[in-house]
Amino acid sequence: xxxxxxxxxxxxxxxxxxxxxxVWIIVGIVQPVLYLLLFAPxxxxxxxxxxxxxxYQVFVPGLLxxxxxxxxxxxxxxxxxxxxxxxxxxxxxxxxxxGALLLGRSLRDVMSLLVQAIIITVLAIxxxxxxxxxxxxLAYLLLGLIAMFCSAVSYAVxxxxxxxxxxxxxxxxxxQPVLLTAGILLPLAFAPVWLKNVAKWNPFxxxxxxxxxLFNGDPGAPAVWKALVIIGVLTVxxxxxxxxSFARSVR
Amino acid sequence: MMIETHGLKKSFRxxxxxxKKAVEAVRGVDLAVEPGEIFGFLGPNGxxxxxxxxxxxxxxxxxxxxxxxxxxxxxRDPGEVxxxxxxxxxxxxxxxxxTAREELVLxxxxxxxxxxxxxxxxxxxxxxxxxxxxxxxxxKTYSGGQRRRVDIALGIIHQPKVVFLDExxxxxxxxxxxxxxxxxxxxxxxxxxxxxTTHYLEEADALCDRIAIMDHGQIVAEGTPDSLKQEISGDxxxxxxxxxxxxxxxxxxxxxVRKLETTDNGVRxxxxxxxxxxxxxxxxxDGEGIALGTIELHRPSLDDVFLTKTGRTLREx
Numbered sequence: 001x002x003x004x005x006x007x008x009x010x011x012x013x014x015x016x017x018x019x020x021x022x023v024w025i026i027v028g029i030v031q032p033v034l035y036l037l038l039f040a041p042x043x044x045x046x047x048x049x050x051x052x053x054x055x056y057q058v059f060v061p062g063l064l065x066x067x068x069x070x071x072x073x074x075x076x077x078x079x080x081x082x083x084x085x086x087x088x089x090x091x092x093x094x095x096x097x098x099g100a101l102l103l104g105r106s107l108r109d110v111m112s113l114l115v116q117a118i119i120i121t122v123l124a125i126x127x128x129x130x131x132x133x134x135x136x137x138l139a140y141l142l143l144g145l146i147a148m149f150c151s152a153v154s155y156a157v158x159x160x161x162x163x164x165x166x167x168x169x170x171x172x173x174x175x176q177p178v179l180l181t182a183g184i185l186l187p188l189a190f191a192p193v194w195l196k197n198v199a200k201w202n203p204f205x206x207x208x209x210x211x212x213x214l215f216n217g218d219p220g221a222p223a224v225w226k227a228l229v230i231i232g233v234l235t236v237x238x239x240x241x242x243x244x245s246f247a248r249s250v251r
Numbered sequence: 252m253m254i255e256t257h258g259l260k261k262s263f264r265x266x267x268x269x270x271k272k273a274v275e276a277v278r279g280v281d282l283a284v285e286p287g288e289i290f291g292f293l294g295p296n297g298x299x300x301x302x303x304x305x306x307x308x309x310x311x312x313x314x315x316x317x318x319x320x321x322x323x324x325x326x327r328d329p330g331e332v333x334x335x336x337x338x339x340x341x342x343x344x345x346x347x348x349x350t351a352r353e354e355l356v357l358x359x360x361x362x363x364x365x366x367x368x369x370x371x372x373x374x375x376x377x378x379x380x381x382x383x384x385x386x387x388x389x390x391k392t393y394s395g396g397q398r399r400r401v402d403i404a405l406g407i408i409h410q411p412k413v414v415f416l417d418e419x420x421x422x423x424x425x426x427x428x429x430x431x432x433x434x435x436x437x438x439x440x441x442x443x444x445x446x447x448t449t450h451y452l453e454e455a456d457a458l459c460d461r462i463a464i465m466d467h468g469q470i471v472a473e474g475t476p477d478s479l480k481q482e483i484s485g486d487x488x489x490x491x492x493x494x495x496x497x498x499x500x501x502x503x504x505x506x507x508v509r510k511l512e513t514t515d516n517g518v519r520x521x522x523x524x525x526x527x528x529x530x531x532x533x534x535x536x537d538g539e540g541i542a543l544g545t546i547e548l549h550r551p552s553l554d555d556v557f558l559t560k561t562g563r564t565l566r567e568x
Contacts, residue, residue: 006361013357020348086344090405093308093338094361095330 006097010104018108028112032067032120036060040127046186053128060124061139061211062184064117068143069184069204071116072109072150073175076158076167079105083162088246098247102155102239109151110144117143131215139214142227146207149235156242183208203230253413253444254284254307258316261302276302278468279316284446284461286412289439291459292448293553295565299468300448301341301417307446308338308415321412334362337406337414341421344402347391351382351401354390355408362409372408380404380434396427403434407443414438416447420454432458452553452565464557471560480551485509486525488532491517491545501539507531517544525550 018024040059041052049055082088091101117140121129131139154171161167181195182204188196199205210227213219259280262273277299284290292300305311307320309329318325321335345354355373360366377383380400390398399419406414416435420428435458438445449455455462456476464472464479472479492498495513502520503511507528510521522528525548536543557565 002363009357009360016353017346017348082346084342085346086340086342087346089310089340090344090358091361092310093333093336094358094409095333095363096361 003097003099003103006100007103007107009096010091010100011107012104014105014108015111018112024112028071028116029119032063032116033123035063036120036123036127051128053130056124056127056129057215058187058212059185060120060129061215062187062208064120064139064143065146065182065204065208065211066179066184067116067120068113068146069150069179070175071113072106072147073154073171075105075109075151076154076171077164079155079158080162080164080167083159092246099243101246102152102243105155106148106151106239106242110147113147114140114144129215132217135214135217135219138219138224139211142207142210142214142224142231145228145231145235146204149231149238152235152238152242156238156245159242159245178202178204181205187212203234206230252283252319253286253288254282254290254318254320254446256280256282256307256316256318259303259306259313259318260315261299261306261311261313275468277306277313280465280468280470282463282470284413284444286444287439287442288460289435289445289447289458291455291462292446292465293450293452293455293462293557293565294448294465295450298465300465302468303465304338304415304417304446304448308336309333310338334409335412337409337411339402339406339414339416339419341417343398344405345390345398348389350387350389351377351393351404352386354401355404358405359408364409376404376408379437394427396423396430399423399427399431400434403431403438407438411443413444413446416445418448418450420449420451428454450565452557456553462553464553464560466557466561472556476553479556480553481523482556485521485523486528486551487549488520488522488525488528489514489517489545489547489549490520490532490536490543491547492536492541492543494541497539498536498541501535501541502532505531505535 040056043049043059044052044055047055047058049058079088088101121131121136157170158167161170181199181202183191183199184204188199188205191199206223206227207230209223213221213223259277260275261277262275264271265274280303292303294300302311306313307318307325309325309332313326320332323331323335325332345351352373355376356369359369359372364372377386380403382397382400382404385393385397390401393401403416403419406416419435420431423431432454435445435447447459459476461475462473462479463470474482490498495518498518499511499513502508502518507522508520509523512519520528520532529546529548532546533543554564
């Protein structure tokens with residue numbers, strides 16, 4: 001009960017500060033829209049798709065997963081700014097639930113991702129994207145879990161390294177191979193066998209397959225439940241790790 | 252006792268190149284702070300003051316020792332300690348883009364208070380700290396002194412029994428510092444116990460009822476500022492006169508003089524307390540008909556105390 005109340009409190013505060021930051025509006029909304037408008041048209045010939053609609057059907061799920069990963073993976077930078085301002089320490093001397101310090105922030109990150117995802121989905125419809133409501137909601141659940149996982153990891157790492165100078169190269173080093181072996185921008189159907197084998201070890205490649213299956217109107221595909229299980233378990237582990245980092249004394 | 256500690260300890264692992272080495276930041280601190288006191292923790296940077304404070308404020312787990320704060324065992328029930336204390340960190344605690352009112356309401360609510368009550372408390376506290384005028388501006392527009400007042404207001408919004416202030420006046424101009432001292436005294440008047448760290452001698456001297464001097468992770472002296480000063484050397488009286496030989500004879504044997512030295516232009520006396528010694532000195536010299544040129548008294552400062560206890564001055568360390 002206290003956890004819910006405190007999470008709501010931290011969520012409200014985090015959301016308020018997000019809305020006060022105009023950079024987020026620009027980067028968070030304009031950028032994905034540009035991807036949609038400027039990058040997707042290249043894909044039709046590249047994918048050998050017969051219609052624009054077919055290209056969007058492949059590209060939009062990948063774009064959404066990419067946003068979920070990258071939007072959430074870099075939230076740690078904001079936390080380091082908060083550590084420096086002293087607002088985290090200020091929270092930690094109050095009896096506020098330590099889990100809420102993480103959950104409130106991560107749920108804010110999930111919400112911001114879902115807003116982006118809805119905008120992109122709606123904008124893609126005139127280009128020929130078609131998806132059933134139930135499927136898209138399940139896809140959003142999966143995307144929300146991805147965002148939760150990445151944001152929790154990002155906060156935990158940020159609490160560990162405590163400096164932008166260390167966090168930036170660390171996240172870059174990890175995220176680049178993850179992105180390339182997840183089949184996000186182009187499906188791994190084109191990949192050689194060895195690359196497909198590497199991709200099997202990348203949980204996000206499972207997630208991308210799951211979201212694509214849902215956008216194809218195939219919620220019963222094994223890729224869907226496998227993605228939910230893999231990402232769900234990872235999310236739970238990451239949330240526990242990060243919540244513990246908030247509880248632990250730092251420095 | 253409002254705060255009582257026994258053998259409080261903390262060490263950190265630090266890495267120098269390849270070698271890992273434990274640094275003992277706090278090496279067994281015993282403290283006893285009475286309710287309603289302003290208790291000062293004086294020492295140079297790196298003495299372990301902040302580490303001790305962070306342990307008492309539940310932010311850092313001690314490696315050893317015990318502490319009871321406002322009647323609650325620190326190590327057994329840190330959650331309950333948090334409810335009873337306030338803590339104001341050295342580096343500030345406000346977010347640039349938030350307003351003072353938003354910060355105060357949020358902070359009050361983190362103690363489990365409802366929204367309406369939190370808003371009411373924020374308004375009262377803003378008024379008490381003379382911040383109402385700026386309450387709805389963003390914190391980044393505040394002066395250093397205003398921002399520091401918001402920090403303190405945040406630390407006491409839940410009416411704690413004890414408030415820990417970590418170097419609250421560092422970086423403030425003299426006027427804001429004097430203002431801050433008034434705020435701290437006001438907290439005591441409201442019945443709070445104030446535990447304050449500082450590396451300013453004048454601050455410890457002017458503000459604190461009792462102080463502990465810390466150096467290299469240990470407490471080297473404790474007492475009221477006056478008793479500490481008396482304990483080490485008493486007062487010094489410099490007397491300018493020409494007939495040093497006779498003056499030395501007369502004063503050297505006097506009971507109230509601890510020690511006498513002759514100087515280039517007179518004598519120097521070490522006495523317990525200059526206030527009572529000076530009339531006696533004057534009478535003794537007058538009785539023997541010795542002419543007196545000048546008289547000058549020097550009271551020891553806390554820096555002299557620090558020098559005696561640690562072998563160096565606070566200003567140079």
